[in-house]
């Protein structure tokens with residue numbers, strides 16, 4: 001294109017001026033019907049001569065003049081792609097974004113974009129209207145719009161592929177820049193009030209990332225690959241006819257990083273987190289209503305699923321056993337706990353429906369995560385593959401995990417002489433990453449990293465000794481219990497001999513009649 005769009009406009013301007021002059025003449029000398037006729041044909045003529053097509057995107061649309069999402073998305077695309085080339089920019093504060101100040105092109109500025117070798121021109125404009133319509137937004141009689149200009153021979157390419165490309169890119173940038181949120185459900189009992197909402201939220205700013213998460217590198221890699229596959233799996237899920245969602249079960253002792261892993265996943269995927277507290281959900285119906293109000297690209301988390309509700313078969317059996325241990329009487333503390341949970345009537349089948357019933361089809365690209373300290377307590381139906389697709393064990397700190405913590409907390413990137421001792425001790429005792437991390441933190445600003453490593457060795461030795469003592473105590477208790485069983489058995493045998501002897505005697509008495 002030899003001629004710039006600005007130059008072209010100035011030429012068009014002089015053509016239009018001549019046309020206006022002719023109109024003015026018409027206005028004076030010709031009646032209205034002739035003028036209308038002339039206008040129709042001059043417009044046709046101009047369109048024939050002008051080889052460009054223009055599309056406008058207005059900032060406000062609809063009867064109530066709501067802000068048009070497409071306008072915002074295009075603005076985001078333009079400011080990310082071409083704002084460096086514009087001289088006059090406008091700074092705008094954007095809500096819920098990591099980059100709150102966004103620079104967009106100012107009025108009457110022009111951006112040239114290229115798509116598949118085809119040039120297009122974007123310009124920002126406004127018109128000032130006289131009347132003041134009703135609007136949700138601060139009073140303004142300026143109507144803003146973006147104009148896209150392109151040659152008519154590229155009409156198909158631009159109206160189908162290019163606009164689609166701009167919207168997709170703009171949305172992706174908006175998502176990437178958005179401020180993540182963490183939601184928690186309000187108790188169902190409080191939903192009725194004026195302007196009450198089912199979820200409350202705040203910004204999610206947890207610093208956990210996969211790089212700082214202490215676990216075996218191969219396992220971490222596997223999880224990351226699984227997440228990437230899920231994120232890019234839109235077509236795959238559509239092809240196999242499955243709802244685009246994935247379930248993760250994180251299990252392991254306290255302090256092994258289950259909650260930290262959830263934050264790392266949220267940051268990695270750029271998803272919001274819905275932290276679902278089941279005990280405050282009244283019934284299955286309310287559970288469905290909560291699900292409907294979650295958005296796509298989110299993680300729904302139920303922490304400590306084994307404690308959330310009486311969802312497990314085993315738990316019920318355990319309660320009965322507890323009562324037996326209590327001489328048949330119910331334990332008052334556990335009874336009070338049960339009373340608290342009675343408020344919630346969410347059932348296992350309600351939860352299963354929530355996860356993969358027809359309700360899970362509303363919205364897409366969602367991850368559901370359960371965490372538990374006791375995986376064996378859970379009902380198999382709840383965690384079967386297909387529901388919880390990926391079972392991840394978060395275990396005690398191994399040597400590889402320790403090296404990540406040493407890098408995080410002490411900036412040790414290389415091998416240290418004390419590492420082999422730590423490696424040996426970690427192999428001999430169970431210490432959670434939370435405890436290892438705690439030991440690696442300097443107790444005062446004067447403590448250097450070597451002292452921190454020695455502190456850890458000291459704690460590991462104490463833990464090892466405590467574990468050995470515990471093991472010996474358990475062994476002694478087991479032996480004692482075994483001895484008791486054998487003694488009881490012996491006593492029982494003597495008793496049996498006595499009963500047998502009594503029986504024989506009785507029989508003889510019966511046979512011989514009353515003895516003298």
Ligand SMILES: Nc1ncnc2c1ncn2[C@@H]1O[C@H](COP(=O)(O)OP(=O)(O)OP(=O)(O)O)[C@@H](O)[C@H]1O
Nearest residue numbers: 212213214253254255256257258259260433434437
């Ligand atoms: N694998 C880990 N990598 C990095 N830091 C960890 C890891 N595990 C635990 N931590 C540290 O320990 C703290 C507690 O960990 P976290 O809350 O994730 O444990 P958890 O498994 O969720 O425990 P719980 O079962 O009690 O909920 C975290 O704030 C983090 O600093």
Ligand SMILES: [Mg+2]
Nearest residue numbers: 258259303371
């Ligand atoms: Mg936790």
